[in-house]
Amino acid sequence: MKKHNFSAGPCILPQSVLQKAAQAVTNFNDSGLSILEVSHRSKDIVNVMEGARELALEHLGLQNKGYKALFLQGGASLEFLMVAYNLLETKGAYMNTGTWADKAIKEAKLLGNVDVVASSKDQNFNYIPKGFTIPADADYFHCTSNNTIFGTQMQNFPDTDAALVCDMSSDIFSRVLDFTKFDLIYAGAQKNMGPAGTTLVIVKEEILGKVSRVIPSMLDYQVHISKDSMFNTPAVYPTYVSMLTLEWLKDLGGIAEIEKINNAKAALLYSEIDENPLFNGFVTNAEDRSKMNATFTLNNDDLKERFDTLWKSAGISGLNGHRSVGGYRASMYNALPLESVQVLVDVMQELKRKA
Amino acid sequence: MKKHNFSAGPCILPQSVLQKAAQAVTNFNDSGLSILEVSHRSKDIVNVMEGARELALEHLGLQNKGYKALFLQGGASLEFLMVAYNLLETKGAYMNTGTWADKAIKEAKLLGNVDVVASSKDQNFNYIPKGFTIPADADYFHCTSNNTIFGTQMQNFPDTDAALVCDMSSDIFSRVLDFTKFDLIYAGAQKNMGPAGTTLVIVKEEILGKVSRVIPSMLDYQVHISKDSMFNTPAVYPTYVSMLTLEWLKDLGGIAEIEKINNAKAALLYSEIDENPLFNGFVTNAEDRSKMNATFTLNNDDLKERFDTLWKSAGISGLNGHRSVGGYRASMYNALPLESVQVLVDVMQELKRKA
Numbered sequence: 001m002k003k004h005n006f007s008a009g010p011c012i013l014p015q016s017v018l019q020k021a022a023q024a025v026t027n028f029n030d031s032g033l034s035i036l037e038v039s040h041r042s043k044d045i046v047n048v049m050e051g052a053r054e055l056a057l058e059h060l061g062l063q064n065k066g067y068k069a070l071f072l073q074g075g076a077s078l079e080f081l082m083v084a085y086n087l088l089e090t091k092g093a094y095m096n097t098g099t100w101a102d103k104a105i106k107e108a109k110l111l112g113n114v115d116v117v118a119s120s121k122d123q124n125f126n127y128i129p130k131g132f133t134i135p136a137d138a139d140y141f142h143c144t145s146n147n148t149i150f151g152t153q154m155q156n157f158p159d160t161d162a163a164l165v166c167d168m169s170s171d172i173f174s175r176v177l178d179f180t181k182f183d184l185i186y187a188g189a190q191k192n193m194g195p196a197g198t199t200l201v202i203v204k205e206e207i208l209g210k211v212s213r214v215i216p217s218m219l220d221y222q223v224h225i226s227k228d229s230m231f232n233t234p235a236v237y238p239t240y241v242s243m244l245t246l247e248w249l250k251d252l253g254g255i256a257e258i259e260k261i262n263n264a265k266a267a268l269l270y271s272e273i274d275e276n277p278l279f280n281g282f283v284t285n286a287e288d289r290s291k292m293n294a295t296f297t298l299n300n301d302d303l304k305e306r307f308d309t310l311w312k313s314a315g316i317s318g319l320n321g322h323r324s325v326g327g328y329r330a331s332m333y334n335a336l337p338l339e340s341v342q343v344l345v346d347v348m349q350e351l352k353r354k355a
Numbered sequence: 356m357k358k359h360n361f362s363a364g365p366c367i368l369p370q371s372v373l374q375k376a377a378q379a380v381t382n383f384n385d386s387g388l389s390i391l392e393v394s395h396r397s398k399d400i401v402n403v404m405e406g407a408r409e410l411a412l413e414h415l416g417l418q419n420k421g422y423k424a425l426f427l428q429g430g431a432s433l434e435f436l437m438v439a440y441n442l443l444e445t446k447g448a449y450m451n452t453g454t455w456a457d458k459a460i461k462e463a464k465l466l467g468n469v470d471v472v473a474s475s476k477d478q479n480f481n482y483i484p485k486g487f488t489i490p491a492d493a494d495y496f497h498c499t500s501n502n503t504i505f506g507t508q509m510q511n512f513p514d515t516d517a518a519l520v521c522d523m524s525s526d527i528f529s530r531v532l533d534f535t536k537f538d539l540i541y542a543g544a545q546k547n548m549g550p551a552g553t554t555l556v557i558v559k560e561e562i563l564g565k566v567s568r569v570i571p572s573m574l575d576y577q578v579h580i581s582k583d584s585m586f587n588t589p590a591v592y593p594t595y596v597s598m599l600t601l602e603w604l605k606d607l608g609g610i611a612e613i614e615k616i617n618n619a620k621a622a623l624l625y626s627e628i629d630e631n632p633l634f635n636g637f638v639t640n641a642e643d644r645s646k647m648n649a650t651f652t653l654n655n656d657d658l659k660e661r662f663d664t665l666w667k668s669a670g671i672s673g674l675n676g677h678r679s680v681g682g683y684r685a686s687m688y689n690a691l692p693l694e695s696v697q698v699l700v701d702v703m704q705e706l707k708r709k710a
Contacts, residue, residue, distance in 0.1 A: 018389045022380035034373045036550035073428035077587035081571045195391035197590030216436045232432035235552030
């Protein structure tokens with residue numbers, strides 16, 4: 001039976017990418033060797049690392065604009081720390097939109113003065129704060145563009161003199177934005193880009209080198225830049241699969257094309273959530289709803305067993321909500337086809353007919 | 356043509372492991388999904404993470420002895436920092452046996468007082484220092500069991516009241532030792548254990564929690580222990596392939612069996628290096644020679660082109676020495692068959708006949 005993978009991450013990747021990724025494990029670039037057993041300093045692997053970095057910049061329109069791309073290890077969780085280590089001198093300004101932003105705030109506080117300038121904690125993070133002020137003495141403003149757990153997504157990013165830092169782990173490469181507005185973007189690969197184990201960091205070089213503390217080598221963006229992401233042995237395979245996914249996106253027409261598909265998927269599912277009397281969306285402001293992760297609940301818990309049986313029988317997986325929110329979460333990352341969303345909507349309608 | 360992969364790392368992995376690893380990329384555990392696209396919280400992946408940790412402890416004889424195993428990201432390079440963050444209060448004692456030890460020392464110095472109690476820098480690291488004293492007030496003693504670049508390997512480890520910390524990146528699981536002697540062992544996966552992208556850490560819990568500094572979450576061993584290596588999304592695939600390799604080693608008979616094969620490979624190559632008048636070993640003390648990485652040079656540079664052509668024609672790859680040493684380096688990790696070493700020895704003898 002065809003699988004419809006709504007997993008929140010690690011999550012669905014394009015089938016063509018997975019075929020190439022499997023091939024490379026037995027015979028990489030017709031070398032007779034596995035990609036897992038060749039030196040990271042070999043020409044073919046250096047090409048992979050360079051290709052991945054170039055494609056990332058190209059998709060975001062950031063080539064030749066003073067930005068560097070890095071593929072590092074440690075996930076967004078290590079970036080929470082690295083951002084503060086590299087940028088926090090006087091004050092870090094943060095927006096708190098949920099679990100991940102909260103963790104970023106916690107790590108930054110170990111390094112210096114942190115000002116939480118906006119938060120949606122008062123309503124269990126079911127909206128995106130607006131109308132806040134970033135202090136003039138802030139070194140940077142940190143935000144999370146998409147919140148996987150709560151299903152909210154930022155539509156607008158503030159104009160500020162502070163460096164604009166954004167955790168885009170769960171919506172990078174999903175929509176067109178003016179990425180030149182950002183000074184530092186980071187993203188764990190395991191949503192729209194690849195498997196778990198590598199983290200994309202895009203940084204405008206001019207913001208670095210301004211803090212007075214000594215930065216340990218592995219936490220220093222300038223060290224990684226000076227070594228082209230190869231200061232130490234990188235996570236070769238996760239980066240390779242990310243490169244394949246970025247090539248797939250390019251063949252498809254890039255971010256502008258995938259955005260149309262993502263918009264269609266989100267429109268289809270959110271209309272059903274709104275129109276079907278059995279379901280309630282968790283995020284009430286329509287403009288704050290995430291196009292990546294739709295969170296919703298059943299109005300009547302008695303229907304849970306029937307609904308769960310229906311969607312599982314339809315080949316759907318990964319639909320359970322996060323424990324902080326409950327209910328359901330449909331993650332519709334780039335590689336999820338519209339067809340899968342239609343299958344979910346059909347199941348929701350079937351439940352209504354039978355209820 | 357059959358390949359003989361002498362790469363220093365990432366390096367050769369068992370063929371049976373690579374076959375299973377490729378299969379999992381298209382259809383993991385007959386789920387119809389790729390291992391790259393399922394949640395790290397799913398039962399199958401939790402089993403992988405637990406299995407890898409258990410197998411690591413089992414191979415080293417450290418089950419139920421107060422040790423925890425972790426699969427983290429960032430390689431040995433991040434461990435250089437984490438060791439100091441978690442253990443350095445009064446003083447860290449270090450042995451300097453080359454590039455990697457030197458980097459560990461550099462990062463530790465950022466956190467506190469470091470005493471380099473022994474070094475072989477005076478002879479470009481071609482031996483292992485002996486007869487040194489570890490200060491009574493040292494929190495820990497740090498050493499590198501095997502030095503990939505220079506081709507030296509420790510045979511004995513000091514008895515000390517300080518915590519014994521060892522970077523075993525390039526010889527873990529290759530030989531029988533009394534591993535209960537160690538308090539913290541770490542190893543990047545990409546030699547004897549798996550592909551690049553995951554790092555095994557084995558730590559005796561009782562040595563943790565004794566420093567006064569606040570440790571950032573991602574650098575805190577206790578945080579990772581409390582979350583069973585899943586504080587954040589782990590490098591799932593590299594850990595899975597490591598688990599497969601540890602299963603392969605178990606099927607083979609474990610460390611005791613692989614040690615016999617490793618001894619046979621090293622004996623075969625070093626006899627040829629010693630007996631063949633065209634070659635010189637870089638490491639002069641026989642007892643300090645690494646069984647993982649044999650470093651040697653040609654006596655006559657004029658023969659270089661002929662020798663390089665010969666070994667390449669024989670299907671050998673990865674034989675060039677590191678730039679710090681020059682010459683050649685034959686890395687004979689666990690998965691390299693004796694047959695490959697024989698092919699190299701045959702080539703060395705052929706050169707002698709033709710020279």
